[in-house]
Amino acid sequence: MTDPAAPPPAFGPDLAEVFGPSQQDGGPELVQLLTPEGERVQHPEFDLDFSPEQLRGFYRDMVMVRRIDTESTALQRHGELGIWAQLLGQEAAQVGAGRALRPQDFVFPTYREHGVAWCRGLDPLKLLGLFRGVDHGDWDPEEVNFGLYTIVIGAQTLHATGYAMGMQRDGAVGTGDPDRDAAVIAHFGDGASSQGDVNEAFIFAASYNAPVVFFCQNNQWAISEPIERQTRIPLYQRALGFGFPGVRVDGNDVLATYAVTQAALQRARDGQGPTFVEAYTYRMGAHTTTDDPTRYRLSDDVESWKLKDPISRVEAYLRRNGLADADFFADVSAEADALGARLRDGVKALPDPQPLGIFEHVYAEQTEELRRQHDEFAAYLDSFEGSHA
Template identity: 60%
Template sequence: MHDDAMDSAPVGEPNSVQHHETVVSSPMEHDITDGGPDMVQFVDGDGNRLATTEANAAYAQIVEDLTAEDGRSMYRDLVLVRRMDAEGHALQRQGELGLWPSLLGQEAAQVGAGRAMRPQDYAFPGYREHGVAWCKGVPPENLLGMFRGVNHGGWDSNANNFHLYTIVIGNQMLHATGYAMGIQRDGDVGTGDEDRDAAVMAFTGDGGTAQGDYNEAMVFAGVANAPMVFFVQNNQWAISEPNYKQFRIPPYQRARGFGFPGVRVDGNDVLAVYAVTKAAMDAARSGQGPTLIEAFTYRMGAHTTSDDPTKYRIAAEVDIWREKDPIKRMRGFLASKGHADDAFFDAVDAEADQLAARIRTACQQMPDPEKPTMFDDIYAEPHPVVEREKAEYVDYLASFADATEGAH
């Protein structure tokens, strides 16, 4: 589609003149999409490459090292992840899934973070990290099993170093910190071997930062200097509660109190998210300890399919954030740099259609589980209490069959 020279061209080469974001007129008292002067950003809402600033200077070289092919690949991930998410939402509305938590609007935060991880790095998600799962190689069909109610989670956590979804808010942060401390004790940190050194990244939303588990994990990670990155997707709403009802100090600034750095990044700018996360993960793997990343983004849809956001937020707010859409932004950037053409964009859209059809078919063909399997894989090793309960349940089910045979 493009010649070799195009493929090797740096994706992050800045324009000679710095572009500034256009503030969208709104009824708000201020631009709610503005993350402040500390926010790391490389591409504005229209796809214009921003010049180096004090905030993004430390990460500029990472972006400069990306090629045009890297940029196209990131765009492809954004589009396919969004289509996967849309299919999950549609399947729930059609009665094929019991629930679906949408990531609409947060694709860049998840794809940027996921692509910054190495195969040996372990991800601990909440329940909305479909984009991270995609980047870690978890088949999208597997994400649907739990929400359809046909399995215990849908995938082997250790196959892709992607933990099962965690429904209990913030609980995964403690799991992740414990795992990171284990990596540290195994000696897989700071060896200089890129195939051995590992780190952990745990994901939560802004609402999760108010949980005890989250703050306890920060204490342990800071004191232990664990190879850990806390990735907070600040999508502005903890279900129906806005930021100002959750905290007085933004998440990235609170990291200092736990003894490690915090960074705010434009969560709708996939290049910026990738650069910041790569730097944080590299630091963690080398033994420099944890980092907190706050991806400043927005949840365009409902909290889950059981939520109605029109009850607590106004449509004008959503319209303002729509102008900062991560896919629109990356498409504009690639087009302006000549790194992609209409044929490329059309091919990605066609691939997204094929992915959606594959997901739908797989979901509808998922077999119902055998009832006794609910007792499987509860513990790593066989457990006598669970085995006894399973045997009693199997006998209970068999009693119905016996009763039916007796009636004949």
């Protein structure tokens, strides 16, 4: 077991072996295993053999996640959701990272990690309840090791670092037991990388050698602010200034994202400390359903990124290599249709919260002041005919 108080290992054989000298020197910036045309390529530092079952699983996951996104956007347009944070185009980054996790690993998401939630087995209806405004996140994080969505930009990176430090002290890091050793992954966007909380998390994680992976989905737009307004160097290179390695991966390549995230998580589980993963991708849709991206970005950029679609490249690879037949694609499409129907019907059936529920779970033991407020509000509700407090 590693000593939580021990200084982080110096850059040397470990870093060179796991992440390779080219990433340290800022050489080949983009780790890629599957080209936009669906051709399999090799990488000198990250390469894995994927079974046909894994490849088909990645394809299915991304199709399901995209359907969750498109159905939720449509539901918002029809007034069934208050807002929705889209992930169109970022499916590979989320599915690759989500499938690289072990059951004991813990995820700290932003408000857009619908694909990671899917990979952790979270019912997407629970996500829709949050965006419908009928609950604050109706799931138990300990059941799926997936935290509640975080609206405060970047705050979850500090939460993740503190949780990872707790894992150290619980003896769940560096024991050599694959069923015990655990890691934490914190998701955030390129815009959040400018927040103080994120940089403070980097400092704490490096100082305490915390088993945390900082996973940045660089979709190149912090709402309407382009990435070039935020940094003069690639984001992954910032990590070296804090004392841990960074790597940039093709965020539209689910194979590469899986391979890089798996290596970073294993490094954390082994007690080698934090890693920064920059998944270089593009936000094909709006920031949220209240945003109009046509006001600040060029349609030519969107069209060029459509050619790098993460789902299309996996489909091309499967078809070209005879790893999936027409029946498989038809079955996945039918499953996605069924999921869409379930979401449409399910979100409308979600119950509204009871007004007095706001007084529950505020304190472990209800205070006299809170009890008085509860009774006064209950009396107010009772003054209306047909009140359902």
